[in-house]
């Protein structure tokens with residue numbers, strides 16, 4: 001059993017800046033929670049407070065219901081995997097993995113059995129006698145994970161463990177860590193700035209900005225129901241397109257950017273939307289929600305007519321770049337599309353897939 005809870009946790013470095021602000025997170029047994037957000041938003045600091053490597057300025061951290069604010073890191077029964085692996089260069093793979101257990105004076109047989117089991121799980125059996133410098137980046141990362149596994153901790157903490165790997169290896173290790181999570185049934189808190197890692201690995205995402213939590217939820221909840229413009233723009237790749245405009249019209253209510261771009265909105269929502277008339281409203285559209293052909297009867301009346309500036313054919317899909325009211329837009333369309341640069345196209349929209357945000361960036365739900 002492992003249950004971790006952060007209650008109103010804040011961190012102030014050297015009496016000045018508040019870099020983590022009143023954070024509340026619950027990590028359930030076997031859950032894979034990812035802390036994600038731009039660099040400097042306080043993810044590592046939060047993780048390091050859970051590990052006991054940073055003091056908690058305000059609030060409480062509980063592991064299995066026990067407040068651990070004043071418990072030494074070594075007594076918290078957690079294991080942490082760092083970005084730089086932190087392997088001992090003069091020790092073999094076996095010795096690196098065994099080191100923590102030796103320090104804790106485990107019997108030799110128990111150490112052998114745990115290290116061999118971890119090596120089997122991580123496919124490292126043939127490298128046990130090698131030194132780290134004779135291993136690839138991915139293998140070193142697996143040793144670092146192995147060193148955590150042998151401890152059989154209550155909770156695994158990962159701090160950007162894949163950042164030093166090249167793109168292909170990163171994808172491979174991503175699935176390996178996900179498989180490992182299933183195999184070990186482990187409780188994991190994982191920090192990354194990469195929204196794709198967060199979306200693909202996490203069972204729950206905690207999205208942070210400037211030390212504050214913006215939204216917590218399963219990956220597709222954040223994708224489908226972002227609470228604000230920041231979450232909407234951070235989750236999804238390529239990012240959601242945004243453009244400012246106004247709610248206009250009396251009987252036929254619409255979102256209007258300029259004389260060329262006006263989107264008719266669902267008339268049954270007229271009451272919810274009318275209150276935003278006269279205010280700046282931001283429209284958000286995901287690149288994948290444009291289409292070259294009208295998909296249904298309902299959508300054929302809503303389209304943006306524009307001139308494509310750049311076409312990027314990627315094989316499995318094609319990106320079209322265009323500008324609306326000085327904002328760069330991307331549409332992600334079928335690779336069978338024959339659109340060329342300078343072509344004038346109609347890009348159809350599904351009104352149910354549009355997002356609107358008020359002046360403060362809060363989502364307008366209608």
Ligand code: ADP
Nearest residue numbers: 013014019037038039040041042043044045046
């Ligand atoms: P992230 O992991 O999201 O990139 P961090 O938790 O590392 O962010 O850092 C959050 C903020 O705290 C940053 O502005 C960083 O400069 C600051 N910070 C981190 N460590 C210290 C420290 N030891 N002293 C003072 N400020 C720090």
